[in-house]
Amino acid sequence: xxxxxxxxxxxxxxxxxxxxxxxxxxxxxxxxxxxxxxxxxxxxxxxxxxxxxxxxxxxxxxxxxxxxxxxxxxxxxxxxxxxxxxxxxxxxxxxxxxxxxxxxxxxxxxxxxxxxxxxxxxxxxxxxxxxxxxxxxxxxxxxxxxxxxxxxxxxxxxxxxxxxxxxxxxxxxxxxxxxxxxxxxxxxxxxxxxxxxxxxxxxxxxxxxxxxxxxxxxxxxxxxxxxxxxxxxxxxxxxxxxxxxxxxxxxxxxxxxxxxxxxxxxxxxxxxxxxxxxxxxxxxxxxxxxxxxxxxxxxxxxxxxxxxxxxxxxxxxxxxxxxxxxxxxxxxxxxxxxxxxxxxxxxx
Amino acid sequence: xxxxxxxxxxxxxxxxxxxxxxxxxxxxxxxxxxxxxxxxxxxxxxxxxxxxxxxxxxxxxxxxxxxxxxxxxxxxxxxxxxxxxxxxxxxxxxxxxxxxxxxxxxxxxx
Numbered sequence: 001x002x003x004x005x006x007x008x009x010x011x012x013x014x015x016x017x018x019x020x021x022x023x024x025x026x027x028x029x030x031x032x033x034x035x036x037x038x039x040x041x042x043x044x045x046x047x048x049x050x051x052x053x054x055x056x057x058x059x060x061x062x063x064x065x066x067x068x069x070x071x072x073x074x075x076x077x078x079x080x081x082x083x084x085x086x087x088x089x090x091x092x093x094x095x096x097x098x099x100x101x102x103x104x105x106x107x108x109x110x111x112x113x114x115x116x117x118x119x120x121x122x123x124x125x126x127x128x129x130x131x132x133x134x135x136x137x138x139x140x141x142x143x144x145x146x147x148x149x150x151x152x153x154x155x156x157x158x159x160x161x162x163x164x165x166x167x168x169x170x171x172x173x174x175x176x177x178x179x180x181x182x183x184x185x186x187x188x189x190x191x192x193x194x195x196x197x198x199x200x201x202x203x204x205x206x207x208x209x210x211x212x213x214x215x216x217x218x219x220x221x222x223x224x225x226x227x228x229x230x231x232x233x234x235x236x237x238x239x240x241x242x243x244x245x246x247x248x249x250x251x252x253x254x255x256x257x258x259x260x261x262x263x264x265x266x267x268x269x270x271x272x273x274x275x276x277x278x279x280x281x282x283x284x285x286x287x288x289x290x291x292x293x294x295x296x297x298x299x300x301x302x303x304x305x306x307x308x309x310x311x312x313x314x315x316x317x318x319x320x321x322x323x324x325x326x327x328x329x330x331x332x333x334x335x336x337x338x339x340x341x342x343x344x345x346x347x348x
Numbered sequence: 349x350x351x352x353x354x355x356x357x358x359x360x361x362x363x364x365x366x367x368x369x370x371x372x373x374x375x376x377x378x379x380x381x382x383x384x385x386x387x388x389x390x391x392x393x394x395x396x397x398x399x400x401x402x403x404x405x406x407x408x409x410x411x412x413x414x415x416x417x418x419x420x421x422x423x424x425x426x427x428x429x430x431x432x433x434x435x436x437x438x439x440x441x442x443x444x445x446x447x448x449x450x451x452x453x454x455x456x457x458x
Contacts, residue, residue, distance in 0.1 A: 166425070211419045218420070
């Protein structure tokens with residue numbers, strides 16, 4: 001199958017539309033709707049239990065075009081958070097006690113307000129996570145980025161799907177494995193991932209194909225051993241994340257004839273314990289335009305919060321939001337399969 | 349039936365329990381215990397299973413343990429090497445019987 005290095009939107013694909021993705025996901029397929037499966041596992045509807053993470057997606061601009069990207073990000077995308085919206089995010093943070101700010105994209109570092117968000121969140125005493133694609137650290141215009149992240153003790157959550165170069169490149173683009181290794185060395189040199197530095201470097205691995213991730217513990221051990229032996233690289237933790245059947249990964253599933261098999265795999269692996277621990281219960285997701293969502297996946301599917309709660313970050317009200325009912329769909333099977341999946345890896 | 353092997357049949361493996369549930373349950377319990385992590389990891393056991401699947405040329409097993417190997421964290425290079433191990437043993441098993449051929453030929457030849 002030819003590798004497409006452009007976003008669905010740039011290709012003019014029907015699946016670039018969130019509504020079309022939702023239509024595909026909700027149109028049967030011979031498996032029970034997620035809500036029915038959840039109802040069998042628990043009589044209570046899925047609800048939020050506080051807000052411990054404010055996840056800010058600053059936009060879809062990225063220097064890479066990964067084949068599994070749930071954001072349909074890429075160099076051609078122009079959706080990007082303005083300074084005004086970034087300030088609204090920080091105002092919301094200031095009047096809450098949310099301990100963690102998780103900044104994502106796209107490549108979030110390419111947003112002109114990224115450094116403001118980092119510095120202001122740190123000034124407010126919050127833990128800050130940067131979801132980093134690694135190669136962005138090597139861009140000439142970002143030559144001081146790694147030092148900036150270290151200076152603010154930002155926790156880096158970096159994507160590295162596989163210790164095999166061919167697998168990583170197959171998912172993230174030709175030459176990305178080599179760039180990722182170079183960037184990881186740069187971070188290690190700054191103290192990231194080194195014991196006693198206080199600078200956390202965590203890695204994320206998504207399966208390179210239509211299958212579930214390996215167990216987090218065993219994968220972490222293999223990554224640690226191989227990255228140290230082959231490249232002299234150290235890191236703190238490895239998170240395994242299931243590929244969500246939306247956007248470009250959904251396109252891959254449909255084009256490769258794997259959609260039904262993958263969905264069946266997710267449904268058969270439904271784990272009630274994972275369902276109780278889904279990340280949306282304790283996070284609030286902010287879109288590039290300030291709209292609020294239960295998670296980054298709902299954001300990409302343009303599934304807003306339930307009616308009756310603030311829908312935009314300028315109207316942020318922790319009391320109204322922290323016990324809201326979660327909006328679900330069949331894509332949610334991605335977070336409840338096997339050992340569970342979240343932005344922080346396995347949940348069980 | 350237009351073919352002896354059909355991918356959908358793999359999902360009906362449990363139908364084998366209908367003829368003798370007790371034996372099926374014993375097999376499943378044993379099978380589960382064999383593939384649980386022990387002195388070998390689950391990933392290593394899946395790679396062995398993948399190699400054996402090629403040695404016995406079972407398409408169901410190849411399907412199942414290709415997926416299982418990937419889900420246990422193996423990559424295509426490791427899985428290809430596992431298949432070569434099966435290939436080498438199968439090929440070697442043929443070749444080593446050449447010693448018998450040589451023994452017989454030596455015995456009956458002048």
